[in-house]
Amino acid sequence: MTRHFLDLSDAGGDALAAMINDAMARKAARAALPKGAPDPDAPLAGRVLAMVFEKNSTRTRVSFDMAMRQLGGSAIVLDAGTTQLGRGETIADTARVLSRMADAIMIRTDDHAKIEAMAAHASVPVINGLTDRSHPCQIVADLETIVEHGKALPGLELAWLGDGNNVLNSIVEAAGLMRFNVRIGVPAGYDSDPAYIEQARALGAQITVTRDPVEAVRGADVVVTDTWVSMGQQGAEARIAAMTPYQVNDELMAQAKADALFLHCLPAHRGEEVTDSVIDGPRSVVWDEAENRIHAQKSVLRWAFGQL
Ligand code: CP
Ligand code: NVA
Numbered sequence: 001m002t003r004h005f006l007d008l009s010d011a012g013g014d015a016l017a018a019m020i021n022d023a024m025a026r027k028a029a030r031a032a033l034p035k036g037a038p039d040p041d042a043p044l045a046g047r048v049l050a051m052v053f054e055k056n057s058t059r060t061r062v063s064f065d066m067a068m069r070q071l072g073g074s075a076i077v078l079d080a081g082t083t084q085l086g087r088g089e090t091i092a093d094t095a096r097v098l099s100r101m102a103d104a105i106m107i108r109t110d111d112h113a114k115i116e117a118m119a120a121h122a123s124v125p126v127i128n129g130l131t132d133r134s135h136p137c138q139i140v141a142d143l144e145t146i147v148e149h150g151k152a153l154p155g156l157e158l159a160w161l162g163d164g165n166n167v168l169n170s171i172v173e174a175a176g177l178m179r180f181n182v183r184i185g186v187p188a189g190y191d192s193d194p195a196y197i198e199q200a201r202a203l204g205a206q207i208t209v210t211r212d213p214v215e216a217v218r219g220a221d222v223v224v225t226d227t228w229v230s231m232g233q234q235g236a237e238a239r240i241a242a243m244t245p246y247q248v249n250d251e252l253m254a255q256a257k258a259d260a261l262f263l264h265c266l267p268a269h270r271g272e273e274v275t276d277s278v279i280d281g282p283r284s285v286v287w288d289e290a291e292n293r294i295h296a297q298k299s300v301l302r303w304a305f306g307q308l
Contacts, residue, residue, distance in 0.1 A: 007136050049074075054080040068301070133193065155181070161217065
C-alpha cells in the first residue's frame with residue numbers, strides 16, 4: 001500500500017508519536033554536522049522528492065529540500081505556474097508522470113480536492129505541503145517543538161486565537177490523535193471545519209469554541225496563532241476588523257500559564273495577529289518551530305517510505 005500523508009489521520013496516533021521521537025533523535029544525533037551534510041545512515045539515498053507549489057512558500061520549500069539532503073536523497077521544485085499544470089495538464093496525468101520519474105510527491109495547493117486527486121492517481125507517496133483545508137506537516141513540527149520544550153502532549157491545554165483556518169484544522173486533528181485539548185478563540189463567521197472537531201471529540205479530546213479570547217487563553221500551556229488572511233482568501237479588511245480582539249499581545253499572554261509557549265507557523269504579520277513583544281519575547285519558540293520543519297518532515301518522509 002502506498003503511504004500518502006494528506007492528513008495526520010493517514011498516519012494515526014502511534015505513527016505520529018514515532019515521528020516526533022524520530023525527529024528529536026535525528027536532530028540531536030546530527031547537531032554537530034553542517035546543515036547540508038547527510039545523516040550517516042542516509043536512509044533515503046538515491047530517492048528523489050518532486051515538490052509542486054501552486055502557492056508561495058519559504059519554509060516548506062527549504063525544509064523539504066534540506067530534509068531530503070539530510071536523508072541522503074534530493075528534491076526537485078516545480079513551480080506550478082511554469083509547469084504544464086499551469087497550462088491545464090490534469091492533476092491525474094501529472095501524478096502518473098511524476099510517479100514514473102520521482103520517488104515521492106509533495107504538493108502545496110489551493111484546493112484539497114486536488115491533493116486527493118493526486119493521491120488517487122499516484123503510485124508513489126503524496127505528501128500535503130498545505131492545502132486550503134489542512135497543513136499536517138506543520139503540526140508534526142509544532143508537536144515536536146512542544147515536546148522538546150518539556151511539555152507532555154496528553155492533557156495539554158492549547159489555545160488558538162484568530163482565524164479558524166487550515167493550520168487549526170490540523171491542530172484539532174492532532175488533538176484527537178494525541179489526546180490534548182484545544183480552546184479555540186475565533187470570531188463568529190470564521191469557525192474551523194466542524195468535521196475535524198467532531199473527529200477529535202470522538203477520540204476523546206476536549207475541543208472548546210469560544211468568542212472570548214481571554215476564556216480561550218486562560219491557564220493555557222501553549223498559545224498559537226496564524227495570519228488572519230491566509231493565501232488565496234478574500235476580504236482582508238473585514239477579516240482584520242473581526243479578528244483584532246484576538247491579537248496575541250502581552251495582555252492576552254498574561255492570562256496563560258506563566259511558562260506557556262507561544263507558537264506561530266510563520267510568516268507572521270507583526271502588529272496584526274501577534275505583537276513584536278510576544279513573537280520576540282521569552283515565551284516564543286517560533287524559530288525552533290521553523291527549524292523543526294526540517295526534522296519533522298524527515299520523519300514524515302521516512303514514514304511515507306515505510307521506515308517508521
Ligand atoms: N509555515 C509554512 O508553511 O511556511 P511557508 O509558507 O513559508 O512554507
Ligand atoms: N494559514 C496560512 C498558513 C501559511 C503557512 C495560509 O494558508 O496562508
